Structure formats: C-alpha cells, structure tokens
Amino acid sequence: xNVIGVTGMPGSxxxxxxxxxxxxxxxxxxxxDVIRNEAQKRNEAPGKVAVELRQxxxxxxxxxxxxxxxxxxxxxxVGHSNKPQKDKSPVFLIEGIRSPWEVxxxxxxxxxxxxxxxxxxxxxxxxxxxxxxxxxxxxxAKEAQKRDQRELKFGIGEVIASADFMVVNExxxxxxxxxxxxxxxxxLQNSC
Amino acid sequence: xNVIGVTGMPGSxxxxxxxxxxxxxxxxxxxxDVIRNEAQKRNEAPGKVAVELRQxxxxxxxxxxxxxxxxxxxxxxVGHSNKPQKDKSPVFLIEGIRSPWEVxxxxxxxxxxxxxxxxxxxxxxxxxxxxxxxxxxxxxAKEAQKRDQRELKFGIGEVIASADFMVVNExxxxxxxxxxxxxxxxxLQNSC
Numbered sequence: 001x002n003v004i005g006v007t008g009m010p011g012s013x014x015x016x017x018x019x020x021x022x023x024x025x026x027x028x029x030x031x032x033d034v035i036r037n038e039a040q041k042r043n044e045a046p047g048k049v050a051v052e053l054r055q056x057x058x059x060x061x062x063x064x065x066x067x068x069x070x071x072x073x074x075x076x077x078v079g080h081s082n083k084p085q086k087d088k089s090p091v092f093l094i095e096g097i098r099s100p101w102e103v104x105x106x107x108x109x110x111x112x113x114x115x116x117x118x119x120x121x122x123x124x125x126x127x128x129x130x131x132x133x134x135x136x137x138x139x140x141a142k143e144a145q146k147r148d149q150r151e152l153k154f155g156i157g158e159v160i161a162s163a164d165f166m167v168v169n170e171x172x173x174x175x176x177x178x179x180x181x182x183x184x185x186x187x188l189q190n191s192c
Numbered sequence: 193x194n195v196i197g198v199t200g201m202p203g204s205x206x207x208x209x210x211x212x213x214x215x216x217x218x219x220x221x222x223x224x225d226v227i228r229n230e231a232q233k234r235n236e237a238p239g240k241v242a243v244e245l246r247q248x249x250x251x252x253x254x255x256x257x258x259x260x261x262x263x264x265x266x267x268x269x270v271g272h273s274n275k276p277q278k279d280k281s282p283v284f285l286i287e288g289i290r291s292p293w294e295v296x297x298x299x300x301x302x303x304x305x306x307x308x309x310x311x312x313x314x315x316x317x318x319x320x321x322x323x324x325x326x327x328x329x330x331x332x333a334k335e336a337q338k339r340d341q342r343e344l345k346f347g348i349g350e351v352i353a354s355a356d357f358m359v360v361n362e363x364x365x366x367x368x369x370x371x372x373x374x375x376x377x378x379x380l381q382n383s384c
Contacts (some may be wrong), residue, residue: 009353119358155350161201166311166360
C-alpha cells in the first residue's frame, strides 16, 4: 500500500497538497482532523488538545489512529463501492505530520512511506497566518512564533530536514500546485 | 553589517553555496573550520570534537568564535588592502550552522542575519556522502544515518524548518549554483 505524508510549519501551505492529492483521486487523511474532532468534544483549543492527547495516550496516538483508519479503509473498501479499483489499491496522503516518532510509526506500517515537506520563510508564513482565520491560526506575529515553537517541540524540524521531497512555497499558489502535482503523479505511477 | 548563514544536512551541498559566495566577493566563514582545526590539534575525529567543544565551552562556542572573527575582520579590514570597499562593508557567509542557539547568537550580533537552508532527500545525500571521502564523511548508509542523528540532536532540523530561504538540491550542480547566485546577488544589492 502506498502512503505519503505531508509536513510543514504553520502557514507553509500543507492544505494545498491535500487538495491536489484529492483531485488526483488519492485518499486524504488529515492528522489535524483527529485533533480537531477531539478538541470539539473537549471544547478546548486544538493546539492545547494536540499536546494533551499525546500526554494522555503517548507520542504515537494521532499516528496510530491514522494507521488504524487507513488499514480499515483498505480492507473494508469504504468509498470504493462505485469505483472498485481491482488492479490498484488506493494511495493515501496523510496531512500534518509533526514528529519523527510519527514517521517511524508510518514507516513500520507502510514500508514505502515517503514524506513531502512544504517550506516557506517565516516572514511569508506569518503574513499568511494573519490573513487566515481558522480557530488554531494565530493572528499576531508573536502568537505565530509561539505556535512555531510548539510545532518544533514535537520535532517537526527533524521531519522537515529528513523529508524525501522538499517543495518551496514562496510564490503563486499555481506554482506550488504544479510542483506537487508532478511529485504525486509520479508516486501514483509507481504505486502497486 | 550583512551576514548570511548556511545550513543543511550532511551531503546536502552546503559547500557549493560557499563557492558561489566566494565568487561573488563575499567573505566565507566555515564553522566546520573552527571544529576541524581543533580536531587536528586534539588528533580526534571532527564529529567527536564538535560535541566535546560544546560540552567544554557551552552551546555557543563555535558561533561565538565566528562572531569574534567577523567583528575583528570588519574593524581591521584584513583582506581588503587591495580592494578597499569604502562605500560598502563586506558581506559574510557563515557555512555550517547547526543549532537554533547559534542562530540566536548571530541574530543578536547581526540584526539583519538570514539563513539559507539547502535540502536534499536522504537517499540523494547518502549517495553523495559515499562518493566523497572527507575525514568526517561516512561511507556507509548506517554511518550516514548516525551522522544525521548527531546533527539533528544539535537542533539542525529547527534551523532548517525556520530558514529564510530554502534551496532544493536534487538535480545538477549548475541549477543549485544558479538558484544560490540569485539569492546571494539580491542580498548583496540590499546590503548596506
């Protein structure tokens, strides 16, 4: 089974990768959704819950829940009733990998697992975060720096430094999409 | 004074950046030289001395020695006897930044300090490291992975994740040189 992970600092443009993957027929799994669902249940901020979840269930909890979901999906064939792919199993894209331990979990479960990192300069990311207004996005530069620090504490820097693909996202959204489409199409062709 | 730092995992191609900087008239300061000189004195492996130096003098020692060198160079004007630049102070390029603490030191001393990160996939880097044979390069993939871990322990992942410029180095050396030349020329124009 082919599984690709996406990582990147806040505001780098991870969600664009998911949209491209989706348009190519990949199955997108958002690690943030595991956290956001839990945050809604607890009525707390997602950033806080991301830390709490790991404190309660260990470093691997979010990754483990994703692995479980992918394995269940593959065996049950959910979502494939209309278009059964007999020759190829679906390719999964996991958005929002944060720690090297998560990478280890995915590599253990999916030996061909690869990581795509999206990079933008802090200056660029902070401008984008200011423009957006999702509940866990930070409006102010100081808040954005704090959020960066929280991500870095998870070890996201190691994941980015060791990524199999690095995509720079400083210019127009169209350019990022084209680059990502090229990488993902190639991975789809190589999937088995 | 304009100072630019270069970071990247082993085998990513940091030294190409230094050669481009040199060709543009920048003054290149290699953090590795501080360590290699000390290693020669101690008759020990550079990787080991990199750890020892920091244990003996603290996290900041290599960065502090570089700051000292740059400040002395600027006031004494060493190397500028033939081509005195009255209108512009030299632009320095520091090769081999490893930790966020080093970045802090440089930012404190040089407020316009920026970081360029070079990224290559682990697979690409291990092939390059195998081809090279510098004393602190590792021939085997396992050794290369160990070396990666040592660099990551310094916090190089955080430096890469937070870099102001990211240059991907997967293809021909010429492409890397052109990209880096573009970034550095722009910085030279903006230097004061």
